[in-house]
Amino acid sequence: MRIDIFTLVPHAFAWMCEQRPVAAVLGSALDLRIFSYRDFTPLRAGQVDDEPYGGGAGMVLRVDVVDAALEAAYGAVGECSPRVIALSPSGRQLDQAYVEELTAESHIALLSARFEGFDSRVHDHLAPEALSVGPYVLSGGEIPAMAVIDAVTRYVPGALGSTESTTEETFSKELEGRSEYAHYTRPAEYRGWGVPEVLLSGDHARIAAWRRESSLARTRA
Template sequence: MTFDVITLFPELIDVYTKNGIIGRAIDNNTFNLKYVNLREYSEDKHKKVDDYPYGGGPGMLLKPEPMFNALNAIKRDNSYIIYLSPKGNLFTQKKAKELSAKEHIILIAGHYEGIDQRIIDKYVDEEISMGDYVMTSGELPALMIIDAVGRLIPGVLGSDESSIEESHSNNLLEYPQYTRPESYKNIKVPDILLSGHHKKIKEWRRFKAIEVTLDRRPDLIKDEKIIEEYNKLKKIYK
């Protein structure tokens, strides 16, 4: 897997991806990350990459020439090109898993009022939004995708099971977790987690995952069988 980010601020990508789990994965060549400074592909002597929109309106748009040049330089036959846009499809854990199977992802970090539509029509495979809000640039959304997708690539996490039983992986939020000490300020870890009974611990975690999802994100539960399962477990663990 290789990520390429087209950006006006490569230093923002650099500082995040040199640290933590993602930084170690890149150092170990578990996946590759490169970034392209869009200004290097400008045909203007002043390296200008933006201009006023035709028809008027506030703000500036990224011009087509630098982006065409950059994309032509880095895209491959197996490239999947994503433009980070508030108009895009909502980014989800399901989408992250889908993208983790791609061989080469190019992320376009927009700025100002966006990019010339001809770039989208010619090159972009998918527009992706991080939520129903607008940000000043696309670098943070690009990093969010790199992080969420990168951690699903085999070998990135210390244990591949770490990405299985977590929030949104199975349309449920994650169950509550505890660590040592067993009691702190008279608040104790649930007895069942100390029991050593692995089957019951698994059931309890399933019950708590459904419970927290029903409380905070009931929209995620679309199967009535999960409600039936919850009511059965509730008689045991409530």
């Protein structure tokens, strides 16, 4: 799978590239490419933004700058092979179904903005699909992009360690979309806080039944 990020803050992604799940498949099953708008801007002195027509606070990421970056990566408009998605607080909200939909793609491109966001012609002509990580406003699209990359990469074969899995976790088909059951580990007693006796019993049938109940209760809560 290939994921391209277009950003004003390319160095923001360094930490993520050193951690699982990305680090485990980077350069093999995952081809992750970071494009800086400033490297492709046709404007002088690395300019990428401008004042909003009509006035108002903040700067707007220019459509010609975003277009130049896309063209440098993929060729002229219309030739884009990836699924191009603009990151925006008012986009389609990311949930597990959307994540799984994206895992089926071989190539996606995530466009990140800062300031007041994109010139609207980016949404109208270059990236009609918009993705939001939630109904709140962040200062830039880098954290949303990382959320998408992490969530999608978990499904890339080899990305997760042997103790991790996308099965039997919250929202999974195995749990019929419910929350995952509660987990406990040693010590069995801490400050008088115990562990459900059934989990120490070794009785797999009872443990499975308890986990189903725990999952149901956590989903209802």
